[in-house]
Amino acid sequence: MLEVQGLTKSYGPLLAADDVSFRLKPGEIFGFIGSNGAGKTTTIRMLATLLEPDAGTATLNGMDLRRDTMAIRKAIGYMPDFFGLYDDVKVWEYLDFFATIYRVPQRDRKAVIGNVLELVNLTGKSLAMAGSLSRGMQQRLALARCLIHDPTLLLLDEPASGLDPRARAELKDLILELGQMGKIVIVSSHILPELAAFCNSVGIIERGRMIACGAVEDIVAGISQNRVLELRFLGDAPAASMWLHNRENVLDTQLTGERTVRLDFQGGDEEQATLVAEIIQEGYPLVSLRESAVDLEDVFLKVTTGAVN
Amino acid sequence: MNTWQALVADNPLLKLVMASSVRIFTRTGLRTTKTAIWFVGVLVLCVTLLAGYFAEYLFWQIFLIPLLLMVILIPLAVLHGSIAGEREKRSIEVLLVAPLTSAQILFAKVSKGVLPVAVTIALFIPVALAIEIGHIWKPMLSPVRSVLPSWQTFLLAMAVVASSAMFSAGLTMFVSARAKTTGAALIGSLFALLAWLVGLPILDVSISGFGARPDSQLELYHTNPFWVVGSLISGQGASPSEPIRDSIALSLALVVFSILLLVVSRGKVREFWGKRDA
Numbered sequence: 329m330l331e332v333q334g335l336t337k338s339y340g341p342l343l344a345a346d347d348v349s350f351r352l353k354p355g356e357i358f359g360f361i362g363s364n365g366a367g368k369t370t371t372i373r374m375l376a377t378l379l380e381p382d383a384g385t386a387t388l389n390g391m392d393l394r395r396d397t398m399a400i401r402k403a404i405g406y407m408p409d410f411f412g413l414y415d416d417v418k419v420w421e422y423l424d425f426f427a428t429i430y431r432v433p434q435r436d437r438k439a440v441i442g443n444v445l446e447l448v449n450l451t452g453k454s455l456a457m458a459g460s461l462s463r464g465m466q467q468r469l470a471l472a473r474c475l476i477h478d479p480t481l482l483l484l485d486e487p488a489s490g491l492d493p494r495a496r497a498e499l500k501d502l503i504l505e506l507g508q509m510g511k512i513v514i515v516s517s518h519i520l521p522e523l524a525a526f527c528n529s530v531g532i533i534e535r536g537r538m539i540a541c542g543a544v545e546d547i548v549a550g551i552s553q554n555r556v557l558e559l560r561f562l563g564d565a566p567a568a569s570m571w572l573h574n575r576e577n578v579l580d581t582q583l584t585g586e587r588t589v590r591l592d593f594q595g596g597d598e599e600q601a602t603l604v605a606e607i608i609q610e611g612y613p614l615v616s617l618r619e620s621a622v623d624l625e626d627v628f629l630k631v632t633t634g635a636v637n
Numbered sequence: 638m639n640t641w642q643a644l645v646a647d648n649p650l651l652k653l654v655m656a657s658s659v660r661i662f663t664r665t666g667l668r669t670t671k672t673a674i675w676f677v678g679v680l681v682l683c684v685t686l687l688a689g690y691f692a693e694y695l696f697w698q699i700f701l702i703p704l705l706l707m708v709i710l711i712p713l714a715v716l717h718g719s720i721a722g723e724r725e726k727r728s729i730e731v732l733l734v735a736p737l738t739s740a741q742i743l744f745a746k747v748s749k750g751v752l753p754v755a756v757t758i759a760l761f762i763p764v765a766l767a768i769e770i771g772h773i774w775k776p777m778l779s780p781v782r783s784v785l786p787s788w789q790t791f792l793l794a795m796a797v798v799a800s801s802a803m804f805s806a807g808l809t810m811f812v813s814a815r816a817k818t819t820g821a822a823l824i825g826s827l828f829a830l831l832a833w834l835v836g837l838p839i840l841d842v843s844i845s846g847f848g849a850r851p852d853s854q855l856e857l858y859h860t861n862p863f864w865v866v867g868s869l870i871s872g873q874g875a876s877p878s879e880p881i882r883d884s885i886a887l888s889l890a891l892v893v894f895s896i897l898l899l900v901v902s903r904g905k906v907r908e909f910w911g912k913r914d915a
Contacts, residue, residue, distance in 0.1 A: 376734045378907075401736040412728035428649045429735045473731070 334384030344370040346536035359527035360516040367536040368516040376406040405474030409486040415459025430477035464495030524624040556620040562613035650745035712750040712806035719746040721822035739906040800891035807895030814905035
């Protein structure tokens with residue numbers, strides 16, 4: 329169990345993380361979402377013991393981030409967005425190096441390296457030089473390094489950045505497998521649809537503050553109280569948009585094309601039917617109306633303002 | 638856990654670094670063993686034949702100057718990228734989240750420079766022996782007896798050599814722990830070494846030239862190991878004990894400063910830069 333309570337970190341006047349709190353269970357895959365400069369990396373680095381929090385703390389299975397730093401380090405696997413590999417060593421040498429550092433017993437080392445290479449699908453590359461691997465393979469090697477000591481918590485900072493679609497799909501499967509193994513996985517990313525595909529829960533951070541946190545379905549459901557309707561007109565969409573803007577139950581309108589308007593609508597089926605009738609009565613040539621499904625990206629755009637520190 | 642255990646016995650990074658250094662020596666070093674044996678052999682022969690004719694200066698010129706220069710430059714060459722290089726490659730973050738203390742990382746990194754320095758000193762021992770042998774047969778050819786450094790002088794000179802290597806390592810680590818890139822660490826370390834070896838004596842001469850320093854004060858060129866070893870071997874000084882006193886004082890000072898530099902550097906190991914999203 330990971331419990332993060334009130335983590336705060338500032339760089340001079342800049343408040344990079346402000347009272348960040350959340351709680352994760354074993355097997356939970358947590359997507360950490362935020363714009364550049366929102367405070368994701370700072371929070372992950374605090375959890376990785378790279379940065380000391382100004383206030384707050386975190387406990388991992390009862391071990392305190394501040395007091396039991398060494399024990400925490402043994403229990404976490406951290407992958408920065410830049411893999412930071414040693415290019416001039418072989419894949420197995422690289423893993424052996426970290427197995428030694430993490431004090432994996434000598435007699436188990438060969439088997440452990442074999443197992444993690446198999447898990448990340450790099451068995452055939454154990455004799456290749458780390459620097460000669462493709463970016464996708466380097467990323468998997470970095471992940472293998474994180475797993476070499478069988479950590480409880482995995483901190484993956486934008487692991488999918490720069491990967492091709494196939495490598496991303498493989499990464500998704502791998503993260504799902506790690507979750508099934510009972511590990512707590514924290515993944516930060518900008519690619520929201522992919523996060524939604526494998527995360528059980530998400531946290532949205534903006535200007536250092538956690539503005540939404542919880543199960544993906546709960547957060548989407550919370551936002552879905554408002555319907556997003558996409559209307560296509562035959563002619564003057566701007567005029568229709570102006571008119572719609574002042575209607576009851578319409579929270580916001582947005583011109584998405586010459587003939588299309590997107591609107592946030594608050595109300596049930598009855599109110600929606602009334603609105604359609606009013607549009608036609610007013611003489612706006614409505615061609616179609618479609619209700620958009622709310623996804624993680626909508627949630628993110630909805631709850632954040634785009635402000636950065 | 639005591640300091641010895643933490644830094645040496647229970648330091649997996651140190652074991653890896655030492656194993657890697659030994660591997661480098663056995664892989665690449667032994668490949669050139671034949672050449673090295675030939676080189677040292679020819680050098681020993683030349684030194685043996687010439688020893689007596691150059692009297693006491695031979696020991697200083699052929700043995701100690703290159704040795705001192707090498708043990709000062711080797712730590713610079715080996716260690717300048719040890720922290721800055723990790724930072725440049727961004728591998729430092731991965732190392733810092735491992736269950737290692739800053740002191741363990743720093744100690745392991747410094748140890749990387751120990752083996753080449755030790756091997757360099759060891760390679761010069763046959764040369765020193767050659768000088769001894771040369772002085773045995775020389776009087777048979779010439780009536781002028783040359784002055785050979787005593788064992789006490791030799792040991793004091795070696796103390797200056799070893800402490801200079803240690804100080805060079807400490808200074809390089811100090812710069813490397815602060816630099817963002819390997820290049821900056823190399824330039825910074827070179828500048829620091831030049832300031833020590835050249836800058837201080839020049840400063841001393843300048844101060845003396847303006848008459849700003851009373852004679853009783855410590856001359857800054859006494860911090861230069863080349864000058865101290867030179868005066869020790871030649872036996873020159875205001876009093877017979879002055880070169881001995883200088884070499885002991887310099888050795889102790891260099892050791893103390895090295896430790897201080899490493900202690901200060903320890904606090905900088907955990908600093909890293911280069912992340913846009915921090």
